[in-house]
Amino acid sequence: MTGDDLPAPLTFRLEPGTEVDLGGRIGVVVSVVSLDSVLVEDTVTGERRVRPTAVLAPWRGAAAAQRRAIPDLAEFTEPQLEVGRRRQDEIDALLALRRRSKQDVRAAADRLDLSVSTLYGLMHRYESEGSLTCLIPHAYRKRRRCKRIAPAAEQVITAVIEEVYVPTPGARPVDVIVEAQRRLRRANLGAVAPNTIRERIRELDPKEVDRARYGGMAAERRHHQTYGTHDPARWPLQRIQIDHTVADFFVVSPEDGDAVTRPVLTLAIDEYSRVVKGFYLSIHRPSTLSVAMALTHGILDKTEFCRRHKLESPYPVWGIDEAILTDNATEFDSRGLQLGCRQWRIRGEFRPLGQPYFGGRIERLVGTMMADVRLIPGYTFSSVAERGKDYDGRAGAALTLEEAEERIAVRIVDRYHRDKHSAIGTTPLKAYEHSFLGSDRLPGRGLPRMPADPGRLLKDFLPVEYRTVQSYGIRLNRLTYQSDLLRLFASRRDGRKYVVRYDPRNVSVVYFYNPETQEYYDVPQRDRHRPPVALWEVEQAVAELKRLGQDADDENAIYRAIERCRHIDAEAARKSAAARRRQERRREDAKAHTPERPTVTPSAPATPDAPSKPAEPAAPPARRVRPVADLEGWS
Structure with a gap:
């Protein structure tokens, strides 16, 4: 690829010398002022100003409009992704070396079956672009190469690989080439280039090859790496831990104040500094979406988040993580999440089964957060023995989901980040800041990587x-x-x-x-007059149509069923806890129907010469707090 054909970088790092875009002019970062601001010099006017990191984007050259976008990893086949992952692992190991020699590069090139010059080119491209895509062969070609050899010859090569290479420990690609060429000559199929046979071998899954040669346990030990108490994080964002918990309090409906359910809190904690990287509060079950929301909240700038929740202290915690450590739940093993992590160079690691202490940081944070919610109205205690038979947390519930989120944000930003942590001997925020900006004893590492296109971040995890x-x-x-x-x-x-x-x-x-x-x-949708709906509403309507023996593929019938379910839930909300939960889920999902605005209250657009006058806020409806006898637990 040449000049203007190079793709735009997926991430960039603000450090002295970094070129940024100042509205079509080049700016150069002079120094890092804080975690959320840098000193930038305008190369045209020579003016120096302190600018927020949240508004800066990388300089992409005068021909930025012609720069190629980075393809989505979902476009590629699993063998292509495996080639890219092998290259990424080797290059990450080389870049982590403090003193990298040519012998190290040559050894890695031999393992990847590449020339040294090709590997150096891939390393340079990987450092400048910062995505897995650039390591996949022919990733930026509009048409993928197709196999040009005859199907009969392809069958011979596949048979030799399965008989000679896969089950035989110590078998080499040259052994397969010799045997395949011999069988091709015997069948009068003509010779095949050795590199073609090597390409078929490279398409194999190394883990499956080792499984066939040495057994399943040996393959797991060789290809599955885990981080635990024996390998602590040594700098911020080296590894974060993510987990869910059902909060120990009830939230209420904003319409009538009736208790709805216990929300689910997804937390992400930085292992090194103990700062809360991000969180997500929802009444939905844990899913890939809740993990993606917590990850993106942790990666992106939180200035607007602090303003929306009226937080007194800043929340200067952002940047792309190097690895995430999770348990083995299905929401952490989805294809969308795996591809998103690979694309943004985030390693995904699972805790070993039956060893919960590998996630000790997040488990302790969950305990800390739940201990603090004891003062929240509607607290349920953490066990039946502690709660007692006569206590009903639903009777005192008073916070809506939005208010509960604000309460948790205040606890994290204004208290937890500024309280001394017994395990690290300082506050989490100071440990985080000193590692990036430096202190009297140690130099800083510089600001972390940030996404060049924040709008694409969430889509890559969906x-x-x-x-x-x-x-x-x-x-x-x-x-x-x-x-x-x-x-x-x-x-x-x-x-x-x-x-x-x-x-x-x-x-x-x-x-x-x-x-x-x-x-x-x-x-x-083809019919744009239909109202926005969530996936769970569609699934509920389909189940209802099947129960009635009607056509579950008829879109008109699906939307009629959705309308019936909404009407029934609205009527039953005063009597049924399950109906109240569904109503609250619809209210929460409605936030995704339109993008977030920079203002707290969305309003109609106004012309510049006649700005709209803010309307008087309506008085909130009176809340009736009373016990609900038939409220079901979250499942």
Whole structure:
């Protein structure tokens, strides 16, 4: 790739000498002032100003509009991803060496079956772009290479690999090449280039090869690395721990003040400094979305978050993590989350089964957070023995989900980050700041990596599906989506499956990945007059239609069933706890129907010469706090 064909960097780091975009002019970072501000010099005017890190973007050159976007990892096959992952692991190990010699590079090149010059080129591209995509062979070609050898020759090569290479310990690629060429000559199929046979061997999963040669346990030991108490983090963002917990308090409906349910809190803690990297509070079950929301909240700047929740102290914790450590729950093992972590160079690590102390940091934070909510109205205590038979936390519940989130944010930002932590001997925020900015005893590491395109961050972690484009558009989750872009792809009739991502909170729109521009485009439902709905509402309506023996693929019937369920829940909300929970889930999902605004209260757009006058806030409805006899526990 040359000059203007190079892709825009996925991440960048603000350090002295970094070039940033100042509205079409080049700015250069002179020094780091704090975790959320740097001193920048305008190369045109020579002016130096302290600028917030949240508003800075990397300089992409005068031809920035022509720079290629970075393809989505979901576009590639598993063998291609495995080649990229092997290269990424080797290059990460080389970049981590303080004194890297040519012998180290040559050894890595031999393991990857590359020349030394090719590996140096990949290292340079990886450092400048910062994504796994640049390490995948032919990632930026618009058309993937197809296999050109005859199917009969392909079968011979596959048979030799399965018989000679896979089950035999110590077998080398050259052994496969010699045997394959011998069988091809005997079958009068003609010779095949040795590199073609090597390419077929490289497409194998190394873990599966070791499983066939040495057994399952040996393969797990060789390919599965874990971090535990024996390997503590040595700097911030080296590794964070993520986990969920059902909060020990009830939230209420903002409409009538009735208790709804106990929310689920997803927390992410930095192992080294103990700062809370990010969190997400929801009444939904733990899912890939809740993990993605907590991760993105931790990575992105939190200035707007602090303003929205009226926090007195700043929350200067942001940046892309190096690794995340989780338990073995299914939401941490989804394809969308795995591809997102690989694309943003975040290693995903699982705790060993039956060894919870590997997640001791997050377990202690959960205990700290739940101990503090004892003063929240609606507290339930942490056990039945502690609670007693006559205590009902639902009777005293008073906080809505938004108010509970604000209460937790105040506890984290204004108290926990500024209280001395017994394990590290200082406050978490000071440990975090000193590691990046330096102290009297140790130099700083410099500011962490940040996403060059924050808008793409969440999309890369959302659930992913593959669909063909038909004349009617695409079908996903029993709904049909159509746009002018899809009509263009449908006219080609190539039968190709395209990458489609969706937000489960709002399936009235999906994100279609255009492989030509390598960008995502919003695609609405074919009938744009329909109201926004969440995925769980569609699934509930489908289950109801099946129970009644009706067509569960009829979109009109699905939306009629959704409307019936909403009407029934609205009528039953005063009597049924399950109906109140569904109503609150709809209210929470409605936040995803429109993007967040920089103002607290969204208002209609106004012209510059006639700004709209803020309306008087309506008086909140009186809340009735009373026990609810038939409220079910969260499941």
